[in-house]
Amino acid sequence: MSRTFIAALVVALVATKSGPSMAVNDSAGTAGFNFLKIGVGARPAALGGAYTAVVGDLEATGWNPAGVFGIRERSATLSYSSYLVDTEAGFLSVAFPGPDRIWSLSVNYFSHGDLRRTDADGQDLGTFGAYDVAAYVTAAQQVWNRRLTLGVNLKAVYSSIDDFTSDAYAIDLGVIGPGPVKGMKLGVSLANLGAVRSGFTDGFEDSFPVLFRVGFSHHPAHAPLPMMLVADFNMPNDGDAYATFGAEVRIGQGLFLRPGYSLQQTGLEGDENLGLSAGAGVELERYRVDYAFTSFPSLGDVHRLSVSGKI
Numbered sequence: 442m443s444r445t446f447i448a449a450l451v452v453a454l455v456a457t458k459s460g461p462s463m464a465v466n467d468s469a470g471t472a473g474f475n476f477l478k479i480g481v482g483a484r485p486a487a488l489g490g491a492y493t494a495v496v497g498d499l500e501a502t503g504w505n506p507a508g509v510f511g512i513r514e515r516s517a518t519l520s521y522s523s524y525l526v527d528t529e530a531g532f533l534s535v536a537f538p539g540p541d542r543i544w545s546l547s548v549n550y551f552s553h554g555d556l557r558r559t560d561a562d563g564q565d566l567g568t569f570g571a572y573d574v575a576a577y578v579t580a581a582q583q584v585w586n587r588r589l590t591l592g593v594n595l596k597a598v599y600s601s602i603d604d605f606t607s608d609a610y611a612i613d614l615g616v617i618g619p620g621p622v623k624g625m626k627l628g629v630s631l632a633n634l635g636a637v638r639s640g641f642t643d644g645f646e647d648s649f650p651v652l653f654r655v656g657f658s659h660h661p662a663h664a665p666l667p668m669m670l671v672a673d674f675n676m677p678n679d680g681d682a683y684a685t686f687g688a689e690v691r692i693g694q695g696l697f698l699r700p701g702y703s704l705q706q707t708g709l710e711g712d713e714n715l716g717l718s719a720g721a722g723v724e725l726e727r728y729r730v731d732y733a734f735t736s737f738p739s740l741g742d743v744h745r746l747s748v749s750g751k752i
Contacts, residue, residue, distance in 0.1 A: 472647065472648050472649060472650035472651075472678065473600075473607075473637075473647020473648060473649070473650075474573065474598055474600060474609065474633075474647060474649060474650060475650060476530070476573040476575075476600075477549075477575065477598070477632070477633055477649070477650055478650050478652070478677070479522075479524070479530060480492070480503060481500055481502075481503035481504075481520060481530075481532040481549055482500030482518070482532060482731070482745070482747050483520060483720055483722075483731035483732055483733040483745040483746055483747035484498065484500055484689075484699065484720070484722060484733070484747065485500055485501075485503070485504055486522075486701075486718060486733035486735060486743075486745050487687070487699035487700075487718055487719060487721075487722075487731070487732075487734075488685075488687025488688070488689065488701040488718070488720075489671075489686050489687040489701025489702045489703045489716075489718050490504075490673065490685040490687075490701070490718075491656055491671040491672050491673040491685040491686055491687045491701065492504040492505070492673070493508075493615075493628035493629070493630050493654040493655065493656035493673045494508075494617055494626045494627055494628030494656045494657050494658040494671065494673075495626075495658050495669075495671065496508050496511040496590070496617060496626060496658075497509075497510070497511030497512055498511075498512075498749075499512065499516060499517070499518040499534045499535075499536050499545060499547075499749060500518055500520065500532070500534070500747065500749070502545055502547050502577075502579045502594060503532065503547070503549065504630065504654070505592065505613075505615035505617065505628050505629075505630035505654070506579045506580075506581055506592030506593055506594045506614070506615045506630070507590040507591055507592030507615040507616055507617040507628065507630070508581075508615070508617060508628070509543055509545050509579055509581050509592060510543050510581040510582065510583065510590045510617075512536045512538050512543060513538055514538065514751045515535070515536060515537055515538065515751065515752055516535070516536045516749065516750065516751050516752060517533070517534065517535045517536070517749070517750065517752045518532070518533070518534050518747060518748070518749035518750075519531075519532070519533050519747065519748050519749075520532040520533075520745060520746065520748075521746050521747075522743065522744070522745045523743065523744045523745075524551075525737060525740045525741055525743060526740060526741065528551065528552060528553050528554055529551070529552045529554070530549075530550065530551045530552070531549075531550045531551075532549050532550070532747075533547065533548045534546065534547035534548075535547075535752070541582055541583075542580060542581065543579075543580070543581050543582070544578070544579065544580055545578070546576075546577075546578060546579075547576070547577050547579065547594075548574065548575070548576050549574065549575040549576075549577075550572070550574045551574070552570075552571075553570070553571040553572060554570075555569075556568060556569055556570070556571060558603075569602075569603040570603070571600075571601060571602040571603070572600075572601055573598070573599070573600045573601075574598075574599050574600075575597070575598045575599075575611075576596070576597050577594045577595055577596035577597070577613075578594070578595050579592065579593070579594050580592065580593055581593075581615075588618060588619060589616055589617070589618045590616065590617045590618070591615070591616050592613075592614070592615040592616070592617075593612065593614055593615070594611075594613035595610075595612055596610065596611045596612065596613065596633075596635070597610055598610070598611060598635070600641075602641065605641045605642070606639070606641070607637065607639060607641045607646075607647065608637075608638050608639050609635050609637040609647075609649070610635055610636060610638065611633050611634060611635025611636075611649055612634050612635065613630065613631065613632045613634070614631045614634070615628065615629065615630035615631070616628070616629050616630075617629075620657055620659065622659075623662060624660040624661065624662055625657055625658070625659040625660075626657065626658050626659075627655075627657050628654070628655070628656050628657070628658070629653075629654065629655050630653075630654045631651070631652075631653050631654075632651065632652045632653075632654070633649040633650055633651050633652060634649070634651060635649045648678075648679075650677060650678065651677070651678040652675060652676070652677045653675070653676045654674070654676075655673070655674050656673030657671070657672060658670070658671045659671075666690050666691060666692065667690070667691040668688060668690045668691065669688070669689040670687075670688050671687045671688070671689075672684065672685065672686045672687075673685045673686075675705070680705075683703065683704045683705040684703075684704045685701070685702070685703045685704070685705070686701065686702045686703075687699060687700065687701035687702070687718075688700055688701075695723055695724035695725065696721070696722070696723060696724075697721060697722035697723075697724070697731075698720075698721055699719065699720045699722065699733070700717075700718070700719050701717070701718040701719070701720075702716055702717055702718070703716045704716060715736075715737070715738060717735075717736070718733060718734065718735045719733070719734050720732050720733035720734060720745075727750045727751050728748060728749065728750030728751075729748070729749045729750060730746075730747070730748055731746070731748075731749070732744075732745065732746055732747075733745040
């Protein structure tokens with residue numbers, strides 16, 4: 442079963458790499474609540490967004506809820522992102538481990554900044570604000586003689602644009618299990634299955650950006666330095682499928698270097714560097730500080746900073 446999973450993932454990655462010849466998704470850009478597409482956390486961003494099979498990390502709740510399992514003590518993570526075109530994002534999560542199950546509470550916030558208001562003739566009428574927030578509860582536990590880890594997010598989502606608001610509810614599902622070789626894990630997640638309770642206007646309700654992910658993480662046994670290799674294949678309901686890759690190398694006792702690459706944006710700008718990401722982390726006695734950098738040539742740079750630790 443594991444070999445079949447790996448073979449299918451490799452085929453999917455190769456197919457995605459074959460690139461522009463693939464048919465364009467007719468539903469591209471049609472989903473609402475777009476902030477849910479933006480991954481949380483500096484460590485996942487540095488790894489190109491390949492985080493479906495990473496375990497024991499609170500930031501995993503935004504990628505695969507099963508990944509939160511493995512945290513042994515009550516912990517928290519706080520992340521800030523300076524995003525594109527003067528937008529900002531924040532993420533806060535707290536984990537409460539139990540003997541057989543782990544719970545966490547999370548808040549994901551996105552601010553669109555000050556937007557210009559104009560009339561029909563283009564006259565400036567000042568500014569207005571827009572923001573999105575998702576609050577969710579995560580539960581994860583092991584089953585089948587502790588061979589598989591199952592996880593679920595229950596989310597409440599709220600969006601505001603000027604005087605208009607919309608709220609909805611969604612669920613994320615995830616599973617992580619062992620791979621065919623020692624040190625490897627396989628992950629699958631399905632995010633943003635939901636329904637809108639109240640739309641921005643009567644008779645109109647945005648659809649959710651549903652995303653299916655499969656991926657693996659691997660800690661090579663004979664690498665010259667401790668490292669983790671990751672890869673994901675992503676299939677959104679409102680865009681083309683794409684692959685993401687990353688590596689984390691540990692240098693010394695507490696320094697981590699992380700390069701990553703995402704094929705999601707490749708080809709849009711004709712820039713070979715589009716899709717590259719990089720980051721680093723420093724692990725202290727009780728805390729870990731992570732940083733990630735991603736560049737979009739036509740829009741600007743994205744900086745993310747996360748602090749995680751025991752509380």
